[in-house]
Amino acid sequence: MNRRILVSPSILSADFSKLGDEIKAVEQAGADFLHIDVMDGHFVPNITIGPMIVEACKKIATIPLDVHLMIAEPDRYLEDFHAAGANILTVHPEATHHLHRTLTRIRELGMQAGAALNPSTGLEAVRYVLAELDILMIMTVNPGFGGQSFIPTMLEKVRSAREMADKSGYPIRIEVDGGVAPSTAPDLICAGADIFVAGSAVFLRPPYSDAINLLRSAETQCRTGE
Numbered sequence: 001m002n003r004r005i006l007v008s009p010s011i012l013s014a015d016f017s018k019l020g021d022e023i024k025a026v027e028q029a030g031a032d033f034l035h036i037d038v039m040d041g042h043f044v045p046n047i048t049i050g051p052m053i054v055e056a057c058k059k060i061a062t063i064p065l066d067v068h069l070m071i072a073e074p075d076r077y078l079e080d081f082h083a084a085g086a087n088i089l090t091v092h093p094e095a096t097h098h099l100h101r102t103l104t105r106i107r108e109l110g111m112q113a114g115a116a117l118n119p120s121t122g123l124e125a126v127r128y129v130l131a132e133l134d135i136l137m138i139m140t141v142n143p144g145f146g147g148q149s150f151i152p153t154m155l156e157k158v159r160s161a162r163e164m165a166d167k168s169g170y171p172i173r174i175e176v177d178g179g180v181a182p183s184t185a186p187d188l189i190c191a192g193a194d195i196f197v198a199g200s201a202v203f204l205r206p207p208y209s210d211a212i213n214l215l216r217s218a219e220t221q222c223r224t225g226e
């Protein structure tokens with residue numbers, strides 16, 4: 001297991017009254033990406049932020065913006081999020097009729113393409129688009145809210161996703177989102193995850209550098225079986 005673990009703090013758990021400072025703080029604490037959860041109150045029950053806020057984040061952040069679209073008909077907004085400064089754009093196959101076309105367009109625009117699977121969605125949803133994928137995100141909670149409990153059966157799904165990605169021969173990263181914490185991180189790394197989205201485990205556990213290092217150090221526990 002030689003993959004470097006990347007940490008993508010989710011600003012959903014940040015203090016929005018001082019978002020700029022929060023972004024600078026997680027960057028200084030060693031975050032690899034900045035995770036931005038876009039929710040439309042339709043595909044998921046919650047409503048969060050749109051391209052305008054992504055654009056504002058881009059003015060502050062120097063690390064890549066990892067934008068997760070939890071919205072219906074994401075194809076309508078790919079250009080907007082690209083213009084706003086997204087570096088990675090992740091969509092849900094459950095929300096688009098033509099995933100292959102969506103992923104292709106994301107890459108054409110110059111962004112990395114991600115597909116996120118709800119807990120109940122099987123890996124078959126992405127099997128035939130692996131060539132178009134940079135990141136496969138396994139949702140380890142039902143999308144919509146921060147601070148939910150990790151769904152234990154998702155571990156097996158992460159393992160199968162890693163196997164499928166490795167067999168494909170494409171350099172696909174496995175990102176996990178939801179309930180990622182020091183208690184769940186070692187098993188997730190052992191199962192093959194290499195990008196951690198973490199909202200409450202970072203923003204609600206200052207100092208942020210300790211929180212991020214704690215998640216990364218789970219790698220050692222996996223290697224040694226501690």
Ligand SMILES: O=C(CO)[C@H](O)[C@H](O)COP(=O)(O)O
Binds near residue numbers: 010013068141197198
């Ligand atoms: O997509 C999400 C929820 O739908 C999130 O990224 C969420 O912010 C993760 O939060 P936590 O780390 O607190 O579980």
